[in-house]
Amino acid sequence: MSQWIAVCGADDIDEEDVIRFDHQGESYAIYRSPENTYHATDGHCTHERVLLTDGLVMDNIIECPKHNGRFDYRTGEAKGAPVCVNLKTFPVKVEAGTVYIQIG
Amino acid sequence: MSRATTMRDYSLLGLDSRRAVEEGLAAAEWYHTDIPRKEMKELMQRKDAPAIRDTAIWIGLMLIFAAGAVAFWGSWWSLPFFICYGVLYGSASDSRWHECSHGTAFKTRWLNDAVYAFACFLIMREPTIWRWSHTRHHTDTIIVGRDPEIVAMRPPDTLAILLNFFNILNAPRAVIGVLRHALGSLTEEEKSFVPESEWPKVYAVARLWVLIWLAVLALCLYTGSILPALFIGPLPTMYGGWFSHMVGLTQHAGLAENVLDHRLNSRTVYMNPVFRFLYWNMNYHVEHHMFPMVPYHALPKLHARMKDDCPVPYNSTWEAYRELVPALIRQMKEPEWFVQRALPGSARPFRPDLHNDIVAAPAE
Secondary structure, eight states: EEEEEEEOOOOOOOTEEEEEEETTTEEEEEEOOOOEEEEEEEBBBBSSSSSSGGGGEEEEEEEEETTEEEETTTTEEEOOOOSSSOOOOOOOEETTTEEEEEEE | OOOOOOOOOOTTTHHHHHHHHHHHHHOOOOOOOOOOOHHHHHOOOOOOOOHHHHHHHHHHHHHHHHHHHHHTTTTTTTHHHHHHHHHHHHHHHHHHHHHHHOOOOSSSSHHHHHHHHHHHHHOOOOHHHHHHHHHHHHHHHTTTTTOOOOOSSOOOOOOHHGGGGGGTTHHHHHHHHHHHHHHHHHHHHHHSOOOGGGGHHHHHHHHHHHHHHHHHHHHHHHHHHHHHHHSSSHEEEHTTTTHHHHHHTTTTBBBBBOOOHHHHHBBBBBOOOOHHHHHHHTTBHHHHHTTTSSSSHHHHHHHHHHGGGGGBBBHHHHHHHHHHHHHHHHHHHHTTTBOOOOOOSOOOOOOOOTTTTTTOOOOO
């Protein structure tokens, strides 16, 4: 059953950046876009098990720190080699200055 | 000098490949120097200006030296022009191929892709094959049976290493590979690291390259001169390849295998500005491997930030060679021996759990 989980304060993430959020043994990547919208994906790259939260956010792209795999973090779309499998995304909401993601 | 035998199996489908997976050496977690996120973001920032400037200089110099070679064709005065053209064609293309494969040279994606495709043709590294090969090299750096880019295996084949200063073995191998791909076939090893969805790209580019090579050959026959083939195709890759081979050997040769700490299996070597322009700062090789998303123009800054956590860099290419040549000669007789890097007191120590107690049980 899905549930909304509080992740962090909205200001805890810089604009055009990402932070890591761990919950029940899983890692998630929580993004704040240059347009000040919030998004969430799986924490690991689909190419190899590398944490995306050490990577670089450029506009709406997250780039894996190991092999340059690029995803649109809004949709999870893999943007080309070496990533061929899309990232899983999760619904996000911001209420009273807190970021929540929906898991499950 | 005779070479010792070894139990190592460097093939990507062999015993050591399976062993690396079983022992957790494949796609493993590697040591990283601690650098705060804010600083890393700054270091990873992309820019177009440095690479546009360097690419304009690179191509501009190639055109100038090619013009000089043509102007003096028929006399020995053309030789220095060919030497310079060759280094820019067959060696500087190596670092351009490399940096653009990481997507870090330019901020603008299509500029990365365009220079990548151009440099790949010059260095005769097929773009799709080598993108995936290099991906594996970064995942499993100098892991026996996993890394397809190990230049100095143990015991080292020193004759092959020497011949490849002029790509005497590599170039024919590359041509055969391109022809095979143009015919629509990949080797089993290639299939092990290139996803099937990428195979059509391999075939298409190989066919394009064959067409270009045939056009150059036709031009040579039409003009009755070898001159076109000295400017485009395998020949300049061969006669100009010595520089990239020379500096490339300093990266990992003679150092530890099967470790998960780039401070043990990579060298950072201080080089002069001309070398660093041709090599696009890949002399900061420990830094590059630890943080491959930092662009070449930011590597000196990254080096300054993390040097206290790394072995002392080599002061020159010469100093690196004074270590690696005797090391390779020794490894011909003693394949188990390797150069063990020492850390300064300021560095975080090597972690035995990342390299099978290699430090606790040194080879010497």
